Amino acid sequence: MQANVVKKTRYFETTWFMWISLIIFPPLGLILLWRQGRYSKKKRITISIVALVYFVLPIIISTTVKLPLFNDHSELVSAFNISKKELNVSNEIMKVSKNGNVKTFKIDEDITLIENLDENGQIHELIMIGQGEGIDITTSLALLVGMTNTELSNVEIGDVLKELRFFDKDFKYDKNETELEVNTIRYNLKYDQTQGVIFSISKVN
Structure with a gap:
């Protein structure tokens, strides 16, 4: 069978x-x-x-598709105010002006912030230009790192500035620049004799 x-x-x-x-x-x-x-x-x-x-x-x-840093200026202002409160700094957004796809305003008397916008008004890059006192530059840099990386603690924000060699007196910013990526955000720091400190922020795709 x-x-x-x-x-x-x-x-x-x-x-x-x-x-x-x-x-x-x-x-x-x-x-x-x-x-x-x-x-x-x-x-x-x-x-x-x-x-x-x-x-x-x-x-x-x-x-x-390139993701924006902020969807619009109002979202940036909201992030700015939250970071300002957490860091307990006195920076204010003032003298806002727009020319084409560029929006410019001050966050301190000697510190200017530039927004590079796309055709939809989304912010893809922030550029800080500062010529003020050292403490004003420091607090402004910390504020910008905090508002673009909201999950970082105050100590971690300080660590970002250290990694950018902002506190390194021996680093020649007029000849070199530093770049750092933190949680999909790219930071670039350099110095120009005519413009001062130039700090740019963009999204890493």
Whole structure:
């Protein structure tokens, strides 16, 4: 008597696992789709195209779309005021003016902040230019780091300035510059004899 042998279907050979894989991790789903051969070649090609677009499109978008620092000026002002309160500094936003895609204002009598805007009014870069006293520059830098990296503590903000070598008296800012990335934010610090301290902030994609 010949025994009837029933082959047990393993879970990765099932249709439901293939479709879940196509949704969660398309490369694996595509391997299963073609290995199982459940559908006609034309249908498998169609499914493959849809799965590849579904998988690749978010990657393309994330690498081509540049995220803003702030969605608009009012959001910047809100972040400014929160950071100002937490750091207990006296800076104020004043003398705001706009020219095309650039908005300029002061946060101290000798310290100017420049917003570079896109066509939607989103802020993609902040540039601080300062020629004031050392303490005014220090508090302004700390304020800007705090408002663009809200999760940092006051001590950690100080550490950022240290890593930028702001307190390093031997560093030649007129000849060199320092750059640091913290939590998707890029900081760049340099010195120009005519303009003073130049501190730029942008988003890292």
